[in-house]
Amino acid sequence: MKTELKEKMMDIALEHIYKVNADPDIELEDVDAYDAWIRFDKDWDLNVHEANFGFQEYSALTSDLAPTRKQKLFNISPMKAENDSSKFEWYCSAYPVRKGEDGYDHIITEEGEHLFKWEKKGKVTFITDQ
DSSP: OOHHHHHHHHHHHHHHHHHHHHOTTOOOSSSBTTEEEEEEETTEEEEEEETTTTBOOOOGGGTTSOOOHHHHHHTOOOOOBOOOGGGOEEEEEEEEEEEOTTSSEEEOGGGOEEEEEEEESSSEEEEOOO
């Protein structure tokens, strides 16, 4: 993948990350805030996701809390939503999209390319070689 294409993809991904970090309770119409599949162009899809999908670690202390909107949506065990965006750890990958014999677009996950890992630890750090 050419560097220019990667940089454009990273710009789209970072825009999403900054939007969610600014408002951890944001509800987006077209994508999941914490596991976004974004159509970049006719040939590429991006997956931008937070390592814990916006949740804190499971704790027995949270098991008696009322379910959050995320818990209801994903039908998962009691966890507390993480509202401190400085703890978020984001990943971005790009996947080619091809038209299948059925006439529908298919994301080719086995040919995906990891673009970056983003952490906020006082400053933004990109880790591109993992």
